[in-house]
Amino acid sequence: MTPPTSTFVVTPGGASVGGSQSARPGSEPRRRPRSTEPRLGRLVVRSMVVIYLGLFIALPVGAVVRMGFRKGLSAFGAAIVNPDTLSALGLTVQTSLAMALINAVMGTWIAYVLARVPFPGRRLVNALIDLPFAIPTLVTGVMLVVLFGPQSGVGIWFDGHHLRLMYARPGIVLALLFVTLPFVVRAVQPLLLDLDTGQEEAAAILGASPWRIFRQIILPSLWPGIRTGTLLSFSRALGEFGSIVIVSGNIPRRTLTAAVLIYGEIESGHPEAAAAVSTLLLALAFTLIVVVESFHRKAQAGHGIA
């Protein structure tokens, strides 16, 4: 048997170095320079990002926070801890929460029906879901008042039963439901479409009722979408203004939400108070975004992406 053309050494460690050529003497291994990618292009793009972040996001947020604390920490506290503001904040959170819960249920229900129950006009309904994304919030308020307000047939019917829809809390929840309708539906739909119907079919063959199939097989896979959609709709609802200002009547301590309160404070020349409440809302919104992002990232890692 002819030996290989190169000599080789069997080392105790078991590894062998084979190779027809090794580094020639005199050529030292060289470390690479900092960056050899085209400089200018990168610089331009990165500076755009910095401008974007700095100028458009950091600066405005900074201005608001600074104004909130301009008259000191105690003033900041006083602007928040007073009956009007607290009730406005409480109302905002309450209505947003109520809306989020209803949305979680109805949004999932709608997504399920769109994905699993064939009916004529399904595509149209699916397209309709995005309507709240397109329609101006102000127009939403106007529409709701026209349909449910005291002058309309519906409103009169409600009045007869001593129920107030518009210019009352239920109206606020209704407006929020409209505005955030797509959030849960669109978060749950892709998960539904990705599901393997084989599991559902297997359960059906084993005798499970549709409700049981939904509860034990479908629902568990949908939780991430429901969670994301609900959080997003809650976050969106906290700051909603255009529809609320029309629909709620803006009665202080009754139907005055945080966003409308801020508006009022600005118009009446109290920018510090407005900024204080705004800072609170910003902090809340930002926290919610971080939470949603971390869920998103965990989900991606679970799927082996990113």
Next chain:
Amino acid sequence: MSIEARGLSKRFGTFQAVKDVSFTVQTGEVTALLGPSGSGKSSVLRLIAGLELPDVGQILIDGEDSTWSSAERRGVGFVFQHYALFRHMTVAENIAFGLDVRKVPAPQVKERVTELLELVQLAGYAGRFPNQLSGGQRQRVALARALAPKPKVLLLDEPFGALDANVRAELRAWLRRLQDEVHMTTLLVTHDQEEAMELADRVVVMNKGAVEQAGAPSEIYDAPATPFVASFIGASNRLEGRISAGRTEVEGCDVDWRGALGAGGQGARDGTTDATIEAFVRPHEIEIRRERGTEGPSIPAAVVRATRLGWQVKIELALPTGRTLTVHQDKEAVDALGIKAGQRVFITLRGAKIFARDIAATASPAAAQLS
């Protein structure tokens, strides 16, 4: 237009993907980087293309130091495993891309595109889009695209990996014919041994980021330099044993390597070597006898199963130590022996590749050259 890699190393995060890799591709030759997944071969290719930059080392393309030049300027042609055709451009526009970028005048571009379409046997497909082509056709377009700007060298990253087996075989043969015509310096990355053996003039075997052996395909097969190469290339049975104080035992049996095996076993003859050995024997290098052989060491074994595979018979044997061996013999020989399951036989090893490790310090040179 040669390629030379010198001492390339590259780390991704904490993972050392390439460890001190050096080799040469001669002008007009096809060299294959062969190895299992994770061996670093694709990383090496990308370093040569300029899609990644090495931490340490040098790359010379056609004698010029291209180590730090960006991919755009290296003048290499690259073919990706998943084609990477520009989905929104036609076949003709894809092929013309490299020329358009260099502002080659339109009539010349057209001429070259037509020429290349003929070369890859896709004349008439100029106006099609990639999603209208089959996998094999897409890869041919990718090749034409890479060749259009007359690159100095051609780099192929598992070019047939995404294709069906029969398309793969077809394209392999076609690429060989193309290479005979064009004589492009080519570096091919693959994990398919057959492909490497069929297409390449030289093979560089890689494992865990380092080069195990480089040589002609026949060399790699007949004279593996490391245990990895011996086990990776072609089918092999792996046996273990020890040399101590002049006695050699393999799989529990005393053997005397002298003369009985193809391997020299000089170290064993020395009598002062103490080592653990691995022996690799090809399935057709094992001789089976009904009685203990007289010409040299015979190892007893039991027949587990004999299966007909066409004109060959695959015999599975169990050694006393429990290790199983696979032997290929032709049908006539097996019939003559009358092999049946459960029988006791004796085997002789012809042509083992032996590798020693854990060699204890002895008077004789530690470099036990066993070939």
Next chain:
Amino acid sequence: MASPSGSVAGSGGGSIVVVWSATDSGAIPTSAPPRLLAPSERPSPRPRAGARTWQRWVGRAFVLGVPLAYLAVLLVGPLLAVVAGAFADGAGAFLGAVTSRWALHGFAMTALMSGVAIVFNTVFGVAIAWTICRDRFPGRAALGGLVDLPFAVSPVVVGLMAMLLFGRQGWFGPALAARGIRVLFAWPAMALVTTFVSLPCVVREVTPVLEAIGVNEEEAARTLGASRAQTFWRVVLPNIRWGILYGIALTAARTLGEFGGVLLVSGGLAGKTETATLVIYRHLEERQDQAAQAIAVVLAMASILLLLAMELLKTKRDRDLDSAGRTR
């Protein structure tokens, strides 16, 4: 019937395959041929239970009906109601309201604001999406969350931000006023507010497409000698165009309806700094409900048209995402 070659084609339903393997004894295994079942052995058909199917129908009607009713009441109802209200005084009054000088000025202003926002967001949006997907620098992960921030901020807070930065006592206000540049209570502030609230639109739609498409085509372009700029224009841009267009449609929809922010910074000069939404609001305050509803209907119709465009673009973009997934 077993044939010598060793495979069996069965009668009736499926085919039965017998595989022969050589064993030591050389014996050939056989299996008994199938026999037809006698009528008494056949499984009985499922009983057609009348009560069960009726129950199922009611169940299905409920499951389908409730969400549809919900959507009808929440979405469709109000839309129809406002259209009815807008035409309550007849088509003439409707036309008069939507072609009044206030209305026309409002539409023009809205279009201008949208235009500015679209241009800015497209350029910066693509740059941001590119950086998120392709550039590797520390803090890249935080960038994603920060990009979404404008969506979560209340419009009135955005208006407050603009006032604080450009107002008379604002950070930039005095400096700009000294140069005679009027930002607040003029269209520039409104444009800034409108742009801010729609900042994420393009980025969020381009990023997934960039991710899905992957770097392979770009690397191929580089090996063919294309510079970064050439690679971007000729390879990347065509691949993400539907994502960009969808993002633009989203921007248009969002900016069309911007209200809270512009309400604060516009100064309310009728005929000068009013967007369509502000015109609607003023009409409401002046108890001109029908006029308000008429303009609202126009905005709603425009939104619906945008929605249709978005659906079309979404399909095209999803097709791109799909095919990207397949070729990787």
